[in-house]
Amino acid sequence: MTNSITVKTQEDFEVMMKDNNYEISNTITKIILKNLKGRKNNIHVLEIKVLEEHTVYDITINRDDMLDSLEKNLKIHEINEDYETCGAMIKAIKYLKNKK
Numbered sequence: 001m002t003n004s005i006t007v008k009t010q011e012d013f014e015v016m017m018k019d020n021n022y023e024i025s026n027t028i029t030k031i032i033l034k035n036l037k038g039r040k041n042n043i044h045v046l047e048i049k050v051l052e053e054h055t056v057y058d059i060t061i062n063r064d065d066m067l068d069s070l071e072k073n074l075k076i077h078e079i080n081e082d083y084e085t086c087g088a089m090i091k092a093i094k095y096l097k098n099k100k
Contacts, residue, residue, distance in 0.1 A: 003027045003031070003045065003046050003047065004046070004047040004048075004049060005023070005024065005027075005046060005047070005048055005049070006048075006049040006051060007048065007049070007050055007051070008050075008051050008052055009050065009051075009052045009053075010050050010052075010053065010055075013048055013050065020075075020076045020079075022076060022077075022080045022082075024046065025073045025076040025077065026077070026082070026085070027045065027046055028045050028046065028061070028069060028073055029070065029073050029077065029085060029089060030085075031043060031044075031045045031046075031061070032045075032061065032066050032069060032070060032092070033088055033089070033092055036066070036092055036095065036096075040063070041062060041063050042060045042061070042062055042063075043060060043061050043063070044058060044059075044060050045059045045060055045061050046058075046059040047059070066092075066096060067093060067096040067097065070089050070092055070093050070096070071093060073089070074086060074089050074090070074093070077089065
């Protein structure tokens with residue numbers, strides 16, 4: 001199953017990222033948590049369809065960037081009061097820190 005977001009322009013997506021869009025944050029977080037103990041180095045996270053450009057961008061995350069990404073996305077989940085996911089994220093952050 002591909003996680004996909006469709007936007008009219010690339011600028012629309014950039015605004016979503018700048019504004020810490022919860023939908024994007026939640027997708028990234030769920031994919032990281034699902035692949036926390038895997039072996040793949042690069043994990044597909046999201047497909048961005050830009051209608052105006054007739055372009056599709058594939059967003060991936062490198063395993064080495066998972067810790068940083070979880071720490072950044074934790075704040076977004078706290079603001080949105082998604083405490084269940086916050087708990088899973090905190091456990092994953094501790095796991096990744098201990099793994100180093």
